[in-house]
Amino acid sequence: MAKISASQFLKPGAKLEAKKIDFNDPAIKAFLEKTIEKQKEILRYKTPSKKTLESVIQLF
Amino acid sequence: MYNVYPFSGESLAFCLANQFTTVSEIKQKGHFTYLLTYLTDLGVNTIVVEDEYVSKDYLHDYTSYYSLCFEAYPKYCKRIHFFQSVFNTQAFDSLVLGTTPIEPYQAAYIGFTVARPIPHAVIGFTALKTYGAPRTFWAVKNYPVNLFGLSFHVASLAFQEQDSVVAACATAAIWSMLHGAVQNGNHAILLKSPSEITKNAGNSSDGHRLFPNTGLEVKQISESIFNAGLVCEIKSEDESVSVEFVKKIVNAYSGIGIPIILVVNLSDQETHGLHAVTVCGFHKEPPKAVEVDTEMSFMSDNITKLYAHDDQWGPFARIEFTDEGIITPWNEQELSACEVQFDSIIVAVYPKIRISYEDIDKLVRAYDFILSILFNAYLELDLVWDIRLVMNTDYRKMVQDLDPGLYPQKLQLLTESRPKYIWIASCYVADEKILDITFDATGVSQAMLALNAISYMEDSLNTELVDFLRSNKTHDVLTAFHGPSSEKYYDFLVNAIAQD
Numbered sequence: 001m002a003k004i005s006a007s008q009f010l011k012p013g014a015k016l017e018a019k020k021i022d023f024n025d026p027a028i029k030a031f032l033e034k035t036i037e038k039q040k041e042i043l044r045y046k047t048p049s050k051k052t053l054e055s056v057i058q059l060f
Numbered sequence: 061m062y063n064v065y066p067f068s069g070e071s072l073a074f075c076l077a078n079q080f081t082t083v084s085e086i087k088q089k090g091h092f093t094y095l096l097t098y099l100t101d102l103g104v105n106t107i108v109v110e111d112e113y114v115s116k117d118y119l120h121d122y123t124s125y126y127s128l129c130f131e132a133y134p135k136y137c138k139r140i141h142f143f144q145s146v147f148n149t150q151a152f153d154s155l156v157l158g159t160t161p162i163e164p165y166q167a168a169y170i171g172f173t174v175a176r177p178i179p180h181a182v183i184g185f186t187a188l189k190t191y192g193a194p195r196t197f198w199a200v201k202n203y204p205v206n207l208f209g210l211s212f213h214v215a216s217l218a219f220q221e222q223d224s225v226v227a228a229c230a231t232a233a234i235w236s237m238l239h240g241a242v243q244n245g246n247h248a249i250l251l252k253s254p255s256e257i258t259k260n261a262g263n264s265s266d267g268h269r270l271f272p273n274t275g276l277e278v279k280q281i282s283e284s285i286f287n288a289g290l291v292c293e294i295k296s297e298d299e300s301v302s303v304e305f306v307k308k309i310v311n312a313y314s315g316i317g318i319p320i321i322l323v324v325n326l327s328d329q330e331t332h333g334l335h336a337v338t339v340c341g342f343h344k345e346p347p348k349a350v351e352v353d354t355e356m357s358f359m360s361d362n363i364t365k366l367y368a369h370d371d372q373w374g375p376f377a378r379i380e381f382t383d384e385g386i387i388t389p390w391n392e393q394e395l396s397a398c399e400v401q402f403d404s405i406i407v408a409v410y411p412k413i414r415i416s417y418e419d420i421d422k423l424v425r426a427y428d429f430i431l432s433i434l435f436n437a438y439l440e441l442d443l444v445w446d447i448r449l450v451m452n453t454d455y456r457k458m459v460q461d462l463d464p465g466l467y468p469q470k471l472q473l474l475t476e477s478r479p480k481y482i483w484i485a486s487c488y489v490a491d492e493k494i495l496d497i498t499f500d501a502t503g504v505s506q507a508m509l510a511l512n513a514i515s516y517m518e519d520s521l522n523t524e525l526v527d528f529l530r531s532n533k534t535h536d537v538l539t540a541f542h543g544p545s546s547e548k549y550y551d552f553l554v555n556a557i558a559q560d
Contacts, residue, residue, distance in 0.1 A: 003517060003518045004517050005521075010438045010439060011439065011440055015438075016521055016524040018434075019528065021537065032429060035425050043418050045305065046293075048294040048404065049296060049298065053278050053279040053294070055278055055404075056333075057276055057278065057323055058229075058274055058334060
């Protein structure tokens with residue numbers, strides 16, 4: 001498998017540059033909050049409710 | 061002895077019927093309609109019926125229940141074999157006598173169904189060939205079939221309908237799941253008959269009798285699966301489970317080859333209730349370009365259909381995701397107004413697998429946060445993540461494709477000691493894979509689980525990525541991992557990419 005060059009997936013002419021993340025930027029702040037919120041949301045699936053555990057899989 | 065019939069609706073119904081179930085009753089069953097369509101689509105032309113067939117699964121159920129009834133239910137079943145080719149009794153006589161070559165018959169063999177000699181619930185052990193590509197069936201194994209000394213085989217996953225006496229739909233779903241689980245040569249998994257599976261579920265919370273069985277609670281299902289040598293991860297939400305989450309789970313756990321039990325809620329509760337089906341295949345579109353969005357993108361969204369053993373219809377029944385909702389045989393053929401929702405997911409795994417999808421999803425979201433900030437200004441397309449649980453042997457096969465000139469870590473990846481089960485999170489931009497991160501699936505969720513990372517990007521891009529990561533290791537960034545090993549996960553990525 002060959003290595004992927006910048007032109008294969010970055011915008012035409014774009015050159016990747018390391019930059020400082022500005023956590024005062026509201027967009028960055030909101031993105032982080034949303035990431036944490038989604039992480040909590042997905043972890044909730046790990047704990048089934050008592051209702052789920054006792055529900056009877058039954059067709060009538 | 062045996063009989064040979066040309067395949068038709070009439071002959072199929074006749075072969076399935078017995079002294080307790082008439083041909084017209086057979087024709088009213090959803091299974092008959094489903095099987096007739098399925099077998100017609102596979103091009104079946106001839107049926108061979110093996111009389112007085114001893115089915116081990118039916119024999120267990122017969123011993124547990126039917127032999128103790130006042131009615132004299134027979135002990136023997138019929139086994140109905142399906143062939144694509146056209147032949148008659150004389151031709152099949154020649155085959156049995158060994159005067160005709162077997163190869164054309166082997167190539168035309170589609171599979172079999174056992175017809176049980178009991179009222180109504182006649183569909184016993186069934187193994188039928190699957191439809192072909194582009195569908196992927198990840199819990200299918202080769203069943204050897206011996207017919208009068210002739211060897212056939214069929215790649216399938218065993219199916220049977222519930223008899224509502226020793227087994228309800230939950231038992232039938234577990235039974236099919238166990239058949240998929242034993243395929244990896246895992247000898248700790250015990251194949252059981254439906255009556256044994258129901259017995260192993262233990263008593264229900266309300267103390268109701270097990271036989272005749274009307275259904276199992278989710279925790280009884282879990283108990284029965286535990287007694288067969290596996291453990292369960294039960295995934296549910298307060299309301300229904302979203303389609304997106306079902307796709308994520310099916311995509312994630314399909315790699316270990318164990319079918320997944322989906323609990324389906326049919327909206328017309330009074331007449332149908334909750335129902336369990338066994339998912340064993342899917343139709344997944346190849347990686348594609350995804351526009352940058354506020355939501356994180358997953359490869360599992362490329363799944364457009366699932367294939368499940370639904371004991372009320374037949375094997376490999378289609379569950380389709382459309383803009384109008386979830387389409388299954390329930391609302392496609394019977395209840396057009398019925399709304400289908402996913403109630404919960406029961407994922408059976410080998411006991412050694414202790415890290416669940418949710419644990420890895422959490423970590424991948426943190427990595428996505430960091431990489432998105434670096435890349436988003438330069439990308440027209442979104443990062444798309446594919447999270448899958450695989451066996452180490454499968455991971456090593458993937459590593460074998462790497463060019464050692466470009467990936468000097470190849471030898472180490474192939475030879476170092478690794479856990480038997482690992483999670484792989486692959487990051488794509490359109491159809492280009494840019495990164496693989498592997499995690500130990502057998503460890504402790506609070507510990508640092510990351511094992512290796514492979515960057516598929518050019519060295520100059522890796523250098524920029526490492527510089528970016530090194531210059532941004534701050535408390536704010538680490539909160540994305542929010543756990544005791546946050547810093548270790550961050551440093552792991554820096555070091556792994558730097559080594560590339």
